[in-house]
Amino acid sequence: MREKTIYGLGILGTLLLLWNFYTIFLVIPIDALQGNIFRIIFIHVPAAMTAFAFYGVAVLASIAFLWTKNFKWDSMAVSAVEVGTMFTLVNLATGSIWARVEWGIWWAWDARMTTQLMLFLLYLGYLLMRPAVAEPTQRATMSAILSIFAAADIPVVFMAIRLHNVRTQHPGPVLETGGLAPVYWPPFLIGIVAFLLLGSAMILVRLHQESSSREIDSLRRELHAI
Amino acid sequence: MAALAIAGKDLRTEWRTKESLNASVSFALVILVLFSFAFDLDREELLAISGGLLWLVYAFAGALIVNRSFARELPNDCLDVLIASPAPGWAVFLGKAVACFLLLILVELISLPVFGLFYNIHWAGSIFPLLLVIALATWGITVVGTAFSAVTVNVRLRELMLPVLLYPLLIPLLIGAMEMTTGLLNGNAVLSDIRILLVFDAVFTSLSIYLIDFILVI
Numbered sequence: 001m002r003e004k005t006i007y008g009l010g011i012l013g014t015l016l017l018l019w020n021f022y023t024i025f026l027v028i029p030i031d032a033l034q035g036n037i038f039r040i041i042f043i044h045v046p047a048a049m050t051a052f053a054f055y056g057v058a059v060l061a062s063i064a065f066l067w068t069k070n071f072k073w074d075s076m077a078v079s080a081v082e083v084g085t086m087f088t089l090v091n092l093a094t095g096s097i098w099a100r101v102e103w104g105i106w107w108a109w110d111a112r113m114t115t116q117l118m119l120f121l122l123y124l125g126y127l128l129m130r131p132a133v134a135e136p137t138q139r140a141t142m143s144a145i146l147s148i149f150a151a152a153d154i155p156v157v158f159m160a161i162r163l164h165n166v167r168t169q170h171p172g173p174v175l176e177t178g179g180l181a182p183v184y185w186p187p188f189l190i191g192i193v194a195f196l197l198l199g200s201a202m203i204l205v206r207l208h209q210e211s212s213s214r215e216i217d218s219l220r221r222e223l224h225a226i
Numbered sequence: 227m228a229a230l231a232i233a234g235k236d237l238r239t240e241w242r243t244k245e246s247l248n249a250s251v252s253f254a255l256v257i258l259v260l261f262s263f264a265f266d267l268d269r270e271e272l273l274a275i276s277g278g279l280l281w282l283v284y285a286f287a288g289a290l291i292v293n294r295s296f297a298r299e300l301p302n303d304c305l306d307v308l309i310a311s312p313a314p315g316w317a318v319f320l321g322k323a324v325a326c327f328l329l330l331i332l333v334e335l336i337s338l339p340v341f342g343l344f345y346n347i348h349w350a351g352s353i354f355p356l357l358l359v360i361a362l363a364t365w366g367i368t369v370v371g372t373a374f375s376a377v378t379v380n381v382r383l384r385e386l387m388l389p390v391l392l393y394p395l396l397i398p399l400l401i402g403a404m405e406m407t408t409g410l411l412n413g414n415a416v417l418s419d420i421r422i423l424l425v426f427d428a429v430f431t432s433l434s435i436y437l438i439d440f441i442l443v444i
Contacts, residue, residue, distance in 0.1 A: 066440050121394040128390060132382045142377050145437050149370075149395060152433055156398040156426055 006204045013197030016190055023187045037101040040094050042184075046191035047090040048116070050199050054084030055123070059151040062144035071214060074140035077147055078130065079206035081123050083199045088120045111158070118157050122150040136217065228313035232321025233328075239298065240329060246294040247329060250287040254337040257283045258344055269346075276347055277408030281400050283341070284360075285367065287333045288326075289389050292371030295322045296379040305379065309442050319372060319438040326368040334360055352410040355417055359410065362423040363403035366430065370395055373434040376441045399426045 024042045031038035058080040065073035095113065096106050107113065126146050133139035240247060261279055265271075299305035308318050338360075342349050349356060374392050378384050402422035409416040 066437075118394055118397050125391045125394055129378075129381065129387055132387055133380070134382070135380075138380060141440055142381070145377055145441055146391065148437065149373075149430075149433065152429055153395050153398065156422070156429065159398065159422055159425065 002204065002208065006201050006208075009197050009201035009204070013194050013199075013201060016194035016197065020187050020190045020194055023190070028183055028187060034102060037098055040098050042187045042191045044091055044094040044098065046188065046195045047087045047094065049192055050195040051084045051087035051091060051119075053196065054080040054087065054199060054203070055119070055151070058084060058147055062147040065140055065144045066148075069137075071136070071140060072211075074143065075207050075210035075214075076203075078127075078143060079203040079210065081126055081147065082206060083202045085120065085123045085127065086202075087195065087199060088116065088123070092116060092120060115154065115158050119150075119154060122153060123147075126150065136214070228317035229321040229324065232308075232313065232318055233324040234321075236295070236298075236322060236325035237328060240325070246291050247333065250290040250330075250333050251336055253290055254283050254287045254333055255340060257286055258337065258341055262344060272345060273347070273412050274408065276345070276411045277404040277406070279345075280338070280341055280407055280411075281363070281404045283337060284330070284334055284364070285393065285396065285400060287337070288330050288364070288367040288371055289392060291330050291333070292326050292368060292375045292392075293385060293388050295326050295372050295375040297375065297384065300379065315439040315442045316435045318442070319376065319434060322375075323365075323369050323372040323434075326372050327365055330364050330368055331361070334364065347411055349411060352413070356407065356410050358417075359403055359406045359420070359423070362420065362427060363399055366399040366423060366426045367396060369427065369431050369434055370399075373430075373438065373441065376438065398422060402426070 020042070024039050028039075030036060058077045061073045061077035061080060064070070065077060092113075095116075099108065100106050126143060129146065130139055130143055133142055258279075261283075265275070267275070296305065299308060309315070311318075313321075338349060341347065371388075371392055374388055374395075378387050378391065381387050399422075402419050406416060406419050
């Protein structure tokens with residue numbers, strides 16, 4: 001059942017993504033101001049939204065772990081953080097490529113970019129710390145605490161960099177302001193759905209790995225006990 | 227009361243050995259000297275980055291101090307005794323945070339005149355607002371640092387992990403402190419940004435106090 005779900009989600013996500021690439025690169029009209037490079041937004045923004053969704057899942061799972069001490073929540077949190085971090089990297093990389101073409105530079109210390117990079121670094125620290133703790137309960141508790149601290153830091157980072165020098169080069173929001181032409185909406189939404197499906201499939205694979213590694217760990221302990 | 231006892235104990239231990247105090251004061255001085263080679267600046271450029279320089283020194287020195295906070299309880303299983311003592315977890319945490327805060331403030335007050343002297347920066351004129359910024363930001367560094375010192379106390383490569391986890395989290399605090407310090411050292415006081423320090427301190431003090439029982443009893 002689990003394998004079927006993984007394959008189902010993965011295949012559906014891949015197909016949607018391929019269809020979306022076709023729409024993005026061959027169907028939708030070119031942007032009048034930016035030229036072809038604007039097409040990267042259909043990967044850039046859905047990746048960020050998917051990452052946020054998974055970080056949200058990770059925080060909820062972390063709180064649930066502290067509450068219940070059930071290891072399935074720890075597995076859920078680490079899987080979501082890993083996949084979320086990967087999507088953050090996709091978001092940062094595509095943004096950087098866009099910036100090189102549009103602004104002529106790879107990086108600007110703009111409010112949104114700085115926040116996103118900090119998010120990436122915080123969760124990278126989270127992923128780095130886990131292998132350094134051998135004891136499973138300790139590792140899970142530390143990870144949960146770290147993930148809650150990281151989540152609390154994001155709004156503060158956002159406030160801090162907007163203090164008095166709002167160096168905002170990043171294009172403003174186009175979704176809620178109606179700045180996105182109707183023809184661009186479908187690839188945009190399908191992009192988000194495709195990434196969410198693919199990400200969920202990856203999370204399920206990771207969950208499976210986590211439960212196997214816990215099982216191996218407990219078998220090893222039993223063996224040592226004998 | 228229990229928190230004060232813990233803080234007193236930590237300060238007394240530190241005063242007798244002076245291990246983290248000596249290390250972080252000399253580390254702060256070394257960094258201040260290294261910066262003078264790293265950047266060849268004229269006066270205006272120096273003033274523009276003065277707050278950044280100062281807070282990098284403080285943040286580095288702070289990591290050294292908080293690193294020892296819980297690690298010094300490991301020999302002889304003192305940490306287990308502290309956790310088993312009648313003092314509640316938050317009191318142990320607050321006591322340790324206060325001790326770290328006072329130690330770091332001491333290191334900062336020693337290195338501030340040295341910084342002024344080496345780089346010919348006049349800080350005495352704006353000493354009171356500067357002290358306010360230093361106090362609020364130092365509390366932020368120590369409260370998060372002490373919480374993470376407790377989180378990483380049993381981690382392999384503790385000394386390496388703490389800075390990796392701590393500095394990204396301190397970014398908003400350091401941005402606020404650096405910008406305000408630069409402003410104060412340049413003679414134009416912008417204390418409106420103090421709210422970022424206040425928010426950071428409030429959020430992370432309450433979060434640490436709330437989560438400390440989970441951190442300590444694993």
